Amino acid sequence: ATDTDNSSKMLKYRCSGCIAVGISLNSRNFSKLLHSCPYQCDRHKVIVEAEDRYKSELRKSLICNKKILLTPRRRQRLSNES
Amino acid sequence: MFQGQCGWFSSSVSRDLRQFWVAEGGTISDPRAADFLFSCDASHPDTLRIYQSLDYIEDNATVFHACYLSAVAKAEMKNSVALGHFILPPACLQQHDEV
Numbered sequence: 345a346t347d348t349d350n351s352s353k354m355l356k357y358r359c360s361g362c363i364a365v366g367i368s369l370n371s372r373n374f375s376k377l378l379h380s381c382p383y384q385c386d387r388h389k390v391i392v393e394a395e396d397r398y399k400s401e402l403r404k405s406l407i408c409n410k411k412i413l414l415t416p417r418r419r420q421r422l423s424n425e426s
Numbered sequence: 427m428f429q430g431q432c433g434w435f436s437s438s439v440s441r442d443l444r445q446f447w448v449a450e451g452g453t454i455s456d457p458r459a460a461d462f463l464f465s466c467d468a469s470h471p472d473t474l475r476i477y478q479s480l481d482y483i484e485d486n487a488t489v490f491h492a493c494y495l496s497a498v499a500k501a502e503m504k505n506s507v508a509l510g511h512f513i514l515p516p517a518c519l520q521q522h523d524e525v
């Protein structure tokens with residue numbers, strides 16, 4: 345698509361990440377705003393998809409870390425009980 | 427413009443931009459309490475810590491490039507700058523953004 349196609353599409357679909365201005369937006373609510381926007385522009389769609397992939401990887405590794413952390417403690421508790 | 431807003435600044439952000447934030451009424455706080463997270467370098471250790479935080483994983487923390495502040499400083503209508511154009515994703519994702 346050409347540049348003019350992209351910009352007219354952007355106006356038509358009004359990506360929340362692009363049109364939102366002013367102080368009501370911040371680091372705390374921006375991600376939720378983008379996720380709830382049904383008309384993400386190409387650029388924001390790419391960012392959201394990449395960040396979501398990264399976050400789910402991180403979530404998985406956090407769960408693994410927790411298991412590793414919990415295991416020795418449980419082992420200790422068991423040996424105290426006996 | 428930033429009256430009543432708390433901001434966290436990575437040490438990769440220049441002093442000028444920090445001073446602009448304060449001059450516009452913003453305050454500076456730690457990353458957990460801040461409404462705005464600003465960095466100029468996604469691979470800086472203090473910014474990496476944000477990307478690994480629970481807030482970030484749970485979609486409660488978006489890091490913005492501090493260029494936003496210089497764009498606001500230059501803009502005639504300070505309210506007209508779209509914050510959304512200054513998202514700073516983790517460094518490992520950034521090659522994908524250059525579409």
Ligand SMILES: [Zn+2]
Nearest residue numbers: 359362385388
């Ligand atoms: Zn957009």
